[in-house]
Amino acid sequence: MGNAILPNNTARHGRKTRLAGRLLAATAGAIGLFATLPALAETLVVKNFTLIDGRGGAATPNSAMVVEDGRIVWVGPSAQAPVDAAAIDLTGKFVIPGLIDTHIHMGNVHDLTQDERFYTTENVEADLRTYASYGFTTVAVMGTDKDSVFAVRNAERAGRPTMTRLFTAGQGIVFRGGYGGVPGINRPVANAREAAIEVDAQAAKGADYIKFWLDDELATMPKMPPEISQAVIDAAHRNGLKVFAHIFYLEDAKRLAAQGVDGFVHSVRDKPVDKELTDAMKEKGIVQVAATLSREAAMFAYGKPAPQLDDPFFKQSLSPEALRLLASPERQKSVASAPAFPRLPGFFDTAMANLKREAAAGVHYGVGTDSGPPGRVAGYSGHWEMELMVKDGFTPGQAIQAATGYGAEILGAKDLGTIERAKWADFVVLDADPLKDIRNTRKINSVYIAGRKVRSVAQ
Ligand SMILES: [Zn+2]
Incomplete structure (x- = not known):
């Protein structure tokens, strides 16, 4: 599909491109999700992680998330992600809300x-x-x-x-x-x-x-x-x-x-x-x-x-x-x-x-x-x-x-705290399962605030 020509580093470096916006809007229109998406948007796609969404339910393996201009616009199974190009592959990782x-x-x-x-x-x-x-x-x-x-x-x-x-x-x-x-x-x-x-x-x-x-x-x-x-x-x-x-x-x-x-x-x-x-x-x-x-x-x-x-x-x-x-x-x-x-x-x-x-x-x-x-x-x-x-x-x-x-x-922070559509994409990528051992919350791979990776003191 057309997604394949999405510039490779759009997601990682947050560059805004007209092309990315159009492609997303087209893809989104097809599945009815992004009707109000602006033409220019910064896109981040992460996939293949185990999701712990902050609502207290079971973890969901093979999850994906699409972020537009810092907010989550889609979260679900990797196989159904509406945008796949330039996705960051988080196989083996765990994602919890910030x-x-x-x-x-x-x-x-x-x-x-x-x-x-x-x-x-x-x-x-x-x-x-x-x-x-x-x-x-x-x-x-x-x-x-x-x-x-x-x-x-x-x-x-x-x-x-x-x-x-x-x-x-x-x-x-x-x-x-x-x-x-x-x-x-x-x-x-x-x-x-x-x-x-x-x-x-x-x-x-x-x-x-x-x-x-x-x-x-x-x-x-x-x-x-x-x-x-x-x-x-x-x-x-x-x-x-x-x-x-x-x-x-x-x-x-x-x-x-x-x-x-x-x-x-x-x-x-x-x-x-x-x-x-x-x-x-x-x-x-x-x-x-x-x-x-x-x-x-x-x-x-x-x-x-x-x-x-x-x-x-x-x-x-x-x-x-x-x-x-x-x-x-x-x-x-x-x-x-x-x-x-x-x-x-x-x-x-x-x-x-x-x-x-x-x-x-x-x-x-x-x-x-x-x-x-x-x-x-x-x-x-x-x-x-x-x-x-x-x-x-x-x-x-x-x-x-x-x-x-x-x-x-x-x-009273309605757009924070869980990994759900329309919330800010504040999340932590972990290298090990925190539900198996709570000390695994310390195995931090990366931290995102509003869809952007923030610096770590260890870096
Ligand atoms: Zn105090």
């Missing part, structure tokens, strides 16, 4: 030091490229961005980003004198009126959702009072935004559920969640945005020589100085001598048990890591999070669905 980390921080860390002065567009974009190199093609930042984030995000949404897509809360809401945020970025609030003003300010800038912290850092700091959390929730909803909370205690989670919160960005870590909370979450559609299991594990992992310090997949995104510090016996000793250190493994165990309980009760959950702060490694953490979920009793398929389809649902 992964979504629903709880990160970015831009504020250099080596192992966090400081708002590091927050530049350059540092933000470096972090977004790191996430992309690990297959995390979408991240949700939880309340520690400077206003410059909106220009980065808006530019991404205006076209086809070449780095990880970001969702942002702008500056999250912190109680004055209380826990949370980054000094110099977040403006703490003292009362309900100030809280509402601060929420309105984030909404006016274009925040994707509102984030607030409600915690007393193990009874060492004052906790945001209920009238302020209510004001934050009400103001978010008045602005048409979802509102997600940092919590630690079961009782706080219950009160916030009653106050109308939309999701929690950490697990309850002081006690087992009970039926009262899971019932409330189910009834009101409150989601476990992030369980941050890898965060709880990272809190005590570096109190001794951690095995991942020798793992190239871990090391590839860290500076030599950060690695040196994590491996230094002095730092390990200082981590292990923190007053709360002996309690940290217990918080991790409680988080693991609670995610399991919530899932069993039918609560929805994403994969979120709280990565970004010192020692909580961008990109790597998400793969660790999925591994911990499987150790927790989830199937690899459930962990992948949480990190893709569910993550997109939580963010």
